[in-house]
Amino acid sequence: xTTAQAFTEASDxxxxxxxxxxxxxxxxxTALINxxxxxxxxxxxxxxxxxxxxxxxxxxxxxxxxxDIRAVNRWERAVRRIxxxxxxxxxxxxxxxxxxxxxxxxxxxxxxGAPGLRMRPPVNGGHIWPGMALYRLVRLTGPAAARRIVMxxxxxxxxxxxxLGLVDHTLDDAQDVTGASTSFVERMADKETAIRRQxxxxxxxxxxxxxxxxxxxxxxxxxxxxxxxxxxxxAPERRAGA
Numbered sequence: 001x002t003t004a005q006a007f008t009e010a011s012d013x014x015x016x017x018x019x020x021x022x023x024x025x026x027x028x029x030t031a032l033i034n035x036x037x038x039x040x041x042x043x044x045x046x047x048x049x050x051x052x053x054x055x056x057x058x059x060x061x062x063x064x065x066x067x068d069i070r071a072v073n074r075w076e077r078a079v080r081r082i083x084x085x086x087x088x089x090x091x092x093x094x095x096x097x098x099x100x101x102x103x104x105x106x107x108x109x110x111x112x113g114a115p116g117l118r119m120r121p122p123v124n125g126g127h128i129w130p131g132m133a134l135y136r137l138v139r140l141t142g143p144a145a146a147r148r149i150v151m152x153x154x155x156x157x158x159x160x161x162x163x164l165g166l167v168d169h170t171l172d173d174a175q176d177v178t179g180a181s182t183s184f185v186e187r188m189a190d191k192e193t194a195i196r197r198q199x200x201x202x203x204x205x206x207x208x209x210x211x212x213x214x215x216x217x218x219x220x221x222x223x224x225x226x227x228x229x230x231x232x233x234x235a236p237e238r239r240a241g242a
Contacts (some may be wrong), residue, residue, distance in 0.1 A: 018052070024098060063129055064131075093117050097119050112167050145164055158170060199214060
């Protein structure tokens, strides 16, 4: 797949759609993800990275294929780039979603499921692949639910995924990826939302006293926004101008 074939610019002018192919090698998928992040970061602040997911081998097994630990490390770091990207990402999953698709789905800011979606953690020789998808399952669903998923095995249906908080929104029909993303662009892809996303990401890993400073800074920014202050205007400057 060439660079031109890997991405599609949506008609809304804001969405960058990544043309995902789950049959690609781990190395090629890693390069695709890094390229997607580079392109999104070089675009406007309100760029939305859309990840259509689902093209998976029928049996869902074999992930990550022929790869060494260095390739796995590079892949996990690429997925982490999606998770911490300074742009909003939305994953639209359909069919059987496992392996690379499952990793990306769990890392996206907003997760959309199409009818018939089944999430399938990859299994090799009777054991679930111990990648960072396990970590994200715990973060998203809690230890008890994640333990049931890992120990009991089996697919996660769309209905179960919604109840577990693994899917944020469902498509009611065969709506295309661009149509699904457009309705979220205006309210998600802005700097204020990015700040709140960052605070949410840090909430489970940062102690209260450390988090307080970041939350107060965000509150101060919001108060200034509500007052209509210019960005960067300090209280002394406002008093001097009064």
